[in-house]
Amino acid sequence: MKLKDVFFRKMTILYVFLIGILSFELYIVGNFTITARANLDAETRSSLIVVAFSEQKKEIKGAKIIKENVKAASKLIDVDTTLTGNECIISSDWLKLYKVGTEIEIETNHGDAVNTKKCTIKDYKGFEMYPYEVLVSQELYDSIKDDNYSYLVEFNGYKSYEEATKDKTFVGTYIPDAFNNYYDLQLSYEEHLLLSIISVIALIIVIVVLFFNTSGYIKAHTKKTKKKSKDNSVQLNIEASTLTLVLGLTISYIIIYICSFI
Numbered sequence: 001m002k003l004k005d006v007f008f009r010k011m012t013i014l015y016v017f018l019i020g021i022l023s024f025e026l027y028i029v030g031n032f033t034i035t036a037r038a039n040l041d042a043e044t045r046s047s048l049i050v051v052a053f054s055e056q057k058k059e060i061k062g063a064k065i066i067k068e069n070v071k072a073a074s075k076l077i078d079v080d081t082t083l084t085g086n087e088c089i090i091s092s093d094w095l096k097l098y099k100v101g102t103e104i105e106i107e108t109n110h111g112d113a114v115n116t117k118k119c120t121i122k123d124y125k126g127f128e129m130y131p132y133e134v135l136v137s138q139e140l141y142d143s144i145k146d147d148n149y150s151y152l153v154e155f156n157g158y159k160s161y162e163e164a165t166k167d168k169t170f171v172g173t174y175i176p177d178a179f180n181n182y183y184d185l186q187l188s189y190e191e192h193l194l195l196s197i198i199s200v201i202a203l204i205i206v207i208v209v210l211f212f213n214t215s216g217y218i219k220a221h222t223k224k225t226k227k228k229s230k231d232n233s234v235q236l237n238i239e240a241s242t243l244t245l246v247l248g249l250t251i252s253y254i255i256i257y258i259c260s261f262i
Contacts, residue, residue, distance in 0.1 A: 006240040015210045019248025026199040033196045036189035041157045048131040050174040052150040062160025063153040070152045071144050074107040076176045080135035088119035089135040131176040211241045
């Protein structure tokens, strides 16, 4: 059996098509994944993030601690010495739906319990409050209990952030969302990464099936009396499978090249 007898068959068209489509998809999804990761890295470096641990930390690998012992409730809060009692100043866009004098609730975590603190809006502030979303009085701030050790930090990148969340004493994270879309970027990256992994697995499966299918075809069409042809079956399989793979990748590259001019 010759190479042309194995390569020029109906199944080759199917495999070339599948490899071409999957390769093209992997290129597109891969590019989106790389872009999403780059955007996420940039956003991580430029964002102040709160990470909480069950044990005190002298340092956090890959991060610069901006402030220790912060309290992240349902919103990131800080003290304003001009406030008294249950007065508060807010900046989050959704909180601006409330009028001055309105009483709002701030959920706080203490162990396994979730408590609620109330404060009355005294005023609004803009971006100068970042990353804090609610400013409260010292009295109200001190009344909020926290069993964990929380730190406001700047990470070197998303990888450092991931490593911090894998710490055995890690409790949780809080990312102020009043001025950024960090969670959207994180979700976008994770979705595209998953699609990239699926595309790679699918492409590998198609290549493996191609190899075994080609091997089966050669065995089924090789006469047992021709020992020379039988001995050459492995090499013939590799040549035919490789040629099919290269053709599929070439078609994918041509499609990508054409699309780059559109």
